[in-house]
Amino acid sequence: MSWSKKGRQLKQKLKQVDWYLYFGLLFLLSVLVTITWGGLKLHGLLNDADALPIEAIAVKGERKFTTDEEIQTALQSLMQSSFFNADVVDVQRALEGLPWVYHASVRREWPAKFKVTIQEQQAVAHWNGQAWLNVNGEVFDAVGYPELTDLPMLSGPDDMAEEVLVSYGQLDDLLKINGFKLTSLRLSPRHAWQAELANGIKIELGREDKMTRIQRFINVYPTLQQSEKPVAKVDLRYDTGFAVGWDDTNKRTEKK
Template sequence: MWDNHQALRGLANALRLAALAMLLYAGGFWLVHSPLFPVRSIYIQGALKRVTPVQLKYIAEHELAGTFFTLDIDKTRAAFQKLPWVRDAQVRRRWPDALFITVEEHVALARWGENGLIDTNGEWFDAASDQNLPVLIGSAGSEKTLATALPKIQQALSRSGLSAVQVEMSARGAWRVELSNEIRLELGRDDVEARARRFAEYWKGNLAALPYKIEYVDMRYPNGFAVRMPDYKGTPAHKTKP
């Protein structure tokens, strides 16, 4: 081999290429990790109502680590998502030293029992709120179903002038609604919106005029409804046909 000049030239070229590659790698490694390329500017974007500048500043100062090149985008995104009202955060670099972070907040729709909130996407999140929100009650995994149904039930009740302050779905899929005037509305498992709409019509036409305190209205009857009035001196339950 040592007498083969062509092979020796090939070996020398290969060694030179390897040395050049190692030099480029070392230079690139130094460039990427060099403190000469810090993140100097952080820009926060998004319609923020609940997330405060103090919270964002704390995350920026205590959770972000690395240079412009080495900063971990996924970890940075996760750091901002730790904030209670942050639903999502998108992070992107902009040369030479800027970081742009777009923050999406949760929009609270209701309270989830006594533990946390439900947003308009049907997602549970743990945050404090002083808003006057209806309460949703259901089994684990039913959050989205209840969140989807709530606006429809509210719309169905709108003609009555009443609103739902609590909506509950049992493990068997039966719906119960507590109204703003403290009446309990039993809607059963089927045709929930139609039954709520039917109640609204009867409320404006008949029920609101009754001179008794109404405890609950049961709309599960196909051709009528039952009304529980504790002050009524007749039968315990007053059944009415339209």
């Protein structure tokens, strides 16, 4: 076989290989286009609130101070989204941004329902006159309600709120078993404790040994009651003694 004949055969084989390559690339390209087009259509469908709407939202959790209107406002962004593209994290943050909401959870439930669970703040005390303390000693701001008026008045630096709440519980327990009621406790910027009882008596406890000093007040109070004048203030910031301020304007009260 001559070299020219062999060359022609080689060229024919190369042309065949080129056509196979072209057809293969064309097929691959068509597959990629189809996948891309399908992905775009699917993306559009999943984000179409009309095609895949959220049909129901179930709100659970005991609520006293969080209104339906507040929840509806927080869920507006959710209702404008489709079932699949709704951002549950954003909705959760919006709900937890409501004044009386402590924690919220949002989850999808197939085929077109969302479940929202709300846990409200549990206020246990007024804080610094304008805010509140919850059961964990955390400060939060919210509008007050009449049923919360009688909560104790606590105050102090915000970063000491938990300690103030714990100290209030300890002092109140000790006073309560002796017939007194603690209505106010303040921690000054210098970390000095000041208490007030339901009968209006103010007690200076200083910075140390507040439990020992409040016990000293309990022990000495029967003696103070023998005076014709009612007690207005007791200063217990002394190691062994105390100072008494008498109320010269009000009549004696037996209320503790």
